[in-house]
Structure formats: C-alpha cells, structure tokens
Amino acid sequence: MVRICVAGGTGEAGREVVRQALGLGHAVAVLTRNPPLPGAREYYDGAAYFRADVTTGDGVPEALAGADVVIDCLEARTGKALRHYAAGGALLLGEAAAAGVVRAVQLSIINCDQSALTYYRSKADKERVYARSPLETRTVRATQFHSLVTGIFGAGSRVGLVPVIKGARFQTISPADVAAALLEAALGPPFSDSRAVETVGGPEVLSMASMATVWKRITGARGLVTELPLPGSTGRFLREGKNLAPEQRYGHTTFEAWLANRQENL
Numbered sequence: 001m002v003r004i005c006v007a008g009g010t011g012e013a014g015r016e017v018v019r020q021a022l023g024l025g026h027a028v029a030v031l032t033r034n035p036p037l038p039g040a041r042e043y044y045d046g047a048a049y050f051r052a053d054v055t056t057g058d059g060v061p062e063a064l065a066g067a068d069v070v071i072d073c074l075e076a077r078t079g080k081a082l083r084h085y086a087a088g089g090a091l092l093l094g095e096a097a098a099a100g101v102v103r104a105v106q107l108s109i110i111n112c113d114q115s116a117l118t119y120y121r122s123k124a125d126k127e128r129v130y131a132r133s134p135l136e137t138r139t140v141r142a143t144q145f146h147s148l149v150t151g152i153f154g155a156g157s158r159v160g161l162v163p164v165i166k167g168a169r170f171q172t173i174s175p176a177d178v179a180a181a182l183l184e185a186a187l188g189p190p191f192s193d194s195r196a197v198e199t200v201g202g203p204e205v206l207s208m209a210s211m212a213t214v215w216k217r218i219t220g221a222r223g224l225v226t227e228l229p230l231p232g233s234t235g236r237f238l239r240e241g242k243n244l245a246p247e248q249r250y251g252h253t254t255f256e257a258w259l260a261n262r263q264e265n266l
Helices: 014-023 060-064 079-083 085-098 118-132 146-157 175-187 208-219 232-239 255-260
Strands: 003-007 027-032 048-051 069-072 103-109 136-142 161-165 195-200 224-228
Touching: 003 014, 003 060, 014 027, 014 175, 027 060, 060 085, 069 085, 069 175, 079 085, 079 118, 085 103, 085 118, 103 118, 103 175, 118 136, 118 195, 136 175, 146 161, 146 208, 146 255, 161 208, 175 195, 208 224, 208 255
Parallel strands: 003 027, 003 069, 027 048, 069 103, 103 136, 136 195, 161 224
Antiparallel strands: none
C-alpha cells in the first residue's frame, strides 16, 4: 500500500484520483483549502482530508506527513491563487522533500507554453518549477476536459445560442481517464528521465460543431448552433490544433459516452 497525498483532491480531476486510489487499496490524504463534509460530492470515505493552503504553507506539512508520493491537481484561475500558482507549486515541492516524499506528479495542459493566456502561462511557469525540483517529477499534460465544451454550450444556450468557435477542433478527455494517467505515473517504476513530461489526449478528435450537435441531442438543450470567430492568440492556438495530440490518444471515454452519463459527470 502506498500513501498518496492528492493536492487539490476535491476538484474535477483530483476527486477522481482520490476515488481510484482508494479503489486500488492505497492510503489517501487530501490537501485542500476547503475540506468537504461527509456526504458531499467531493467526499470519499476512507480518505483523510486536511485543510491546507500552498500559498501560505498553512497545513501543508500535516497533509504530507507519511506520504510516499504527491499528485498535484491544484487549480488557480483568478486572483491571488493564480498570481501565486507557480510559487505555490514550489512551496508544495519543498515541503514534500522535507517530508521525505520521493516523487511528485502534476497535472498540466497540453502546449501550455505555447499560449498567451494568463491561465496557460501560469501552468507553464509551474512546469518549470517542477523541472527544477530535486524530487523525481512527472508532468502529465492533458487535452481539454469534456466539461470545458459543455460549459461553453450551456452558457450560450441560456440566451438561445450554442456557440461554436470557427475552425476549432477538440480532443476532449474525461477526468477519470486523466486520473488513471496520473496514478500510473505516481505508482509506476522509476522514471528514466527524472523530469519527464508526457501528454495524454482524448480518444477522438472532433469539430466543435459536431460536438454541439451531440450535446443538443443527448441533453435535449435548445439553442441555435452558431459559428463565431475567436480572434487573437487563443483563436490561433485552436485553429493551429495546438490543443490536439492525435498521436497520444490515451482516454477511452468518448464525449458522447461521457455525456450519456451526465447525471454522474456534470
């Protein structure tokens, strides 16, 4: 049995890591700013939840005590958390080394170092922190989650439109498949490259328009599918297919299959 500390273990990917790790018989400690209460969607019996904050260090040593490996699924989209995202990664790794952890695995985004988006840049900055760590580290870059596009469709449908970005294709992946990749990296044999980076993609590449059609059919949502241009660097990133990894398909759950279980997934 391995003791795994899952940082950000209540988020979309993190809670899947917790669920699967417990199912494999491992001990799991969850590092989170807001521990869930029993009965909450994010709570799993058998996991130990620790209130901790990597921007300040509060509670981090307690969450890491006795851990063999860290899986970092922390997210930061706005405000202080985003500004201190890379520094928080450095603090987590430093405390992990002090606690005797030998391996750390983090979740990142495909080609985040080729995007001008602040959120993506923060991911790239944190990747560089991991590359400098004295620990054995692995960065798992994933293509976008299925929920990203459903969120866009759902927001637009509230005003009668289902927006589709002109020229965009996606290779979306389920959080469960990403969690499996993170656990493989965390529990596998020693890395041949102690600062390894790998990319995992979803099982299929689809146009955003075809995804919108599937989404409407399965969910019964209303709205006119409308193609819209996305200017700037983000639109170029998508048009150039930098969000795709067709030769690195890893996920098994298709967008349609994930939607079919939407009551569980959404």
